[in-house]
Amino acid sequence: MSINFQKPPELVSLEQKLKDFPTFVADYIHHKRQETTLQTAISYLYDLSTFFDWMGYTGLFTGSKSEVPYSLLEKMPVKQAMEYKAFLKDIEYIKNTKTEEKAKYKETTINRKLTAVKDLFNYLCNIAETDNLEPLMTRNVMAKIKLIDLKVEIDKLADNIASKILWESEFDEFIDFIRYDYIHRLNGKTKEVNFHNKNCERDVALISLILDSGLRAFEVVGLNLSDISFHNNKISVLGKGNKAASVPFGDVAKRDLQEYLSVRTNKYKVDPGYEPVFLSSGTGPKGEPSRLTKRQLQNIVEKYAKAFGKPNISVHKLRHSYATAYHEKNNDIAKLSKQLRHADPKTTMIYHHVNDDQRVAAAKRVRG
Known part of the structure; x- marks a missing residue:
């Protein structure tokens, strides 16, 4: 008996988007799908996109986004990692494409985007391996970047x-x-x-x-x-x-x-x-x-x-x-x-x- 398997449109869309990212990001997202839902994995990729776009915007990498080497992340100075956090606090995004209304990210959104990057770095240091079974990265600069303290009275x-x-x-x-x-x-x-x-x-x-x-x-x-x-x-x-x-x-x-x-x-x-x-x-x-x-x-x-x-x-x-x-x-x-x-x-x-x-x-x- 043959099985007619058809991929969900969301999965097809995700796989298409992953072509614009480095292979190690695609590997990370596929790993993420094993422990969470497809929608959550898509959200993680969306938040990671902000990080890689920032690298191009600031000139940290001038090539295609898909060509960013993981060695660049491994050697990223703390100062640059802190600058990304500051970028998220200051940047304005298009809230409404029809009216071109702009807004700044809420602190919860900033933390979510930072969490996605921190999780990627953790994956590269503690889960991903080279062909020689060594950690893909040995230095995790994002571990030094703290999330915004959201302590607010109940x-x-x-x-x-x-x-x-x-x-x-x-x-x-x-x-x-x-x-x-x-x-x-x-x-x-x-x-x-x-x-x-x-x-x-x-x-x-x-x-x-x-x-x-x-x-x-x-x-x-x-x-x-x-x-x-x-x-x-x-x-x-x-x-x-x-x-x-x-x-x-x-x-x-x-x-x-x-x-x-x-x-x-x-x-x-x-x-x-x-x-x-x-x-x-x-x-x-x-x-x-x-x-x-x-x-x-x-x-x-x-x-x-x-x-x-x-x-x-x-x-x-x-x-x-x-x-x-x-x-x-x-x-x-x-x-x-x-x-x-x-x-x-x-x-x-x-x-x-x-x-x-x-x-x-x-x-x-x-x-x-």
């Missing part, structure tokens, strides 16, 4: 979350806006109206699922049909660190998922057994449907959030929204931590402070 973090989430009372309002009201914002533009009519059930199901489970963006777009059990309202996912988990979801998401799946075959012209759950229409007359990407999911959420009047809402903020609503209803940090699959339960404590009306009221009563 109340400040909670206040920041509270200003950028949907409250539980807004969940249905937001979903109904997508389902019924958004189309009226398109002013009868045929192309946009047709696009919305085709994807409305998908978009509702996407957002409803996050608001009813707290799934991460890469977990949502990575879902396959075989991962969903409508019998017991659970979804099988590979979370951070490639850890398998069974995540419960609510009946509202169940209804919206089933509604989407009932039209998915006809609207996206796929076989009923085609595994990727959330699909993107192919571009052009011969475009084939494919798995929705993380970037596309983010664009979908941001589009509706802006029209809804909550432009700060992102996919991750929807996860925060779910967690806040869960804590308000159940007041059980241990169960919430398990639902969100936090490695450290202390991380979940932030949601105990997001809705702080009761604590404020108690403080006012001290001298009342």
Whole structure:
């Protein structure tokens, strides 16, 4: 029996991008794929791209990015490594390609980009080997570069979350806006109206699922049909660190998922057994449907959030929204931590402070 194996579009795209990088980076990314998800590996390559682009920008290497030798990384002075960290703090990037709006990286983004480079250097020093079974590199300058200290008072973090989430009372309002009201914002533009009519059930199901489970963006777009059990309202996912988990979801998401799946075959012209759950229409007359990407999911959420009047809402903020609503209803940090699959339960404590009306009221009563 022959097996018709077809690579996922994301994997094909990743392999194509790796051709622009040195071989040792491709080896590192393939190694990374063994311990994490495809989406995470793609994110690591994206963050490494900033580092290699910086090397060209500053003249540290004037050839093609794919020709950078690992010996150049091994001999990089501490001063230059520190200059890269400073570069990340000062550089502006294009936040919106349509308006050319620029912004600076947040400290969390800087740390993420530094972590990717530090992880690459660690791989080259402690995992990768030469043909003689010697470490590929013997010096790790990035081990001397510290991440930015992000110690912030938990109340400040909670206040920041509270200003950028949907409250539980807004969940249905937001979903109904997508389902019924958004189309009226398109002013009868045929192309946009047709696009919305085709994807409305998908978009509702996407957002409803996050608001009813707290799934991460890469977990949502990575879902396959075989991962969903409508019998017991659970979804099988590979979370951070490639850890398998069974995540419960609510009946509202169940209804919206089933509604989407009932039209998915006809609207996206796929076989009923085609595994990727959330699909993107192919571009052009011969475009084939494919798995929705993380970037596309983010664009979908941001589009509706802006029209809804909550432009700060992102996919991750929807996860925060779910967690806040869960804590308000159940007041059980241990169960919430398990639902969100936090490695450290202390991380979940932030949601105990997001809705702080009761604590404020108690403080006012001290001298009342």
